[in-house]
Amino acid sequence: MNTTLNTNSSTKIKICGLTSPAEARYLNENHVDFAGMVLFFPKSKRNISIKQAMEIMAALDASIKRVAVVVSPSIEQIRQIEAAGFDYIQIHGEIPQTESAIAIPILKAFNVSDMGSYEKYHNDSRIAGYVFDAIEPGSGKTFDWRLVDNIPRDEKLLLLAGGLNPDNVRMAIEAVHPDGVDVSSGVENDDGAGKNPEKIHDFVAAVKS
Numbered sequence: 001m002n003t004t005l006n007t008n009s010s011t012k013i014k015i016c017g018l019t020s021p022a023e024a025r026y027l028n029e030n031h032v033d034f035a036g037m038v039l040f041f042p043k044s045k046r047n048i049s050i051k052q053a054m055e056i057m058a059a060l061d062a063s064i065k066r067v068a069v070v071v072s073p074s075i076e077q078i079r080q081i082e083a084a085g086f087d088y089i090q091i092h093g094e095i096p097q098t099e100s101a102i103a104i105p106i107l108k109a110f111n112v113s114d115m116g117s118y119e120k121y122h123n124d125s126r127i128a129g130y131v132f133d134a135i136e137p138g139s140g141k142t143f144d145w146r147l148v149d150n151i152p153r154d155e156k157l158l159l160l161a162g163g164l165n166p167d168n169v170r171m172a173i174e175a176v177h178p179d180g181v182d183v184s185s186g187v188e189n190d191d192g193a194g195k196n197p198e199k200i201h202d203f204v205a206a207v208k209s
Contacts, residue, residue: 012180017046023195024059030204036067040077112143129157145175166202
């Protein structure tokens, strides 16, 4: 499987932590590139079931890549994700060792506490890209973007996450020059419950400005 992505186009946009089909429509209206859904992680307020994820995926435009977001998943969980029709699996924590291949490309997530393990995955052909996040993924906190300067660029996708919002994403792009940006809490309603269509619109407009 060729997991090399075309990273020469304009900055890609991933909206993460979708919880309803209505939010899928916000992504369709703004022509984003990736939709992320948190699975098998009940600690997260954005955690949903495979059934809910499939309902959201059914509401997404075909052009939007579906990303399952998980933490140290089991092989059984990975097989459920593959069967559900996701395009990518974003793994925080450990990637399970398995005799049989993981059938979909992996986005390996790092935070500021484990960026040193980047080299371990640099030559792993299963890895389609990296997501660099704050120490608490989904917390809405930024990190020192200069840390990414030490990461050698390769043909794999580099997504920047961690505390991005409509007000700072343009600054982040100019500082890091990532292939894409990843937002969750930065486009949520003020009470933290669900995605806000105006904030998504403003985020996309800022990226494309």
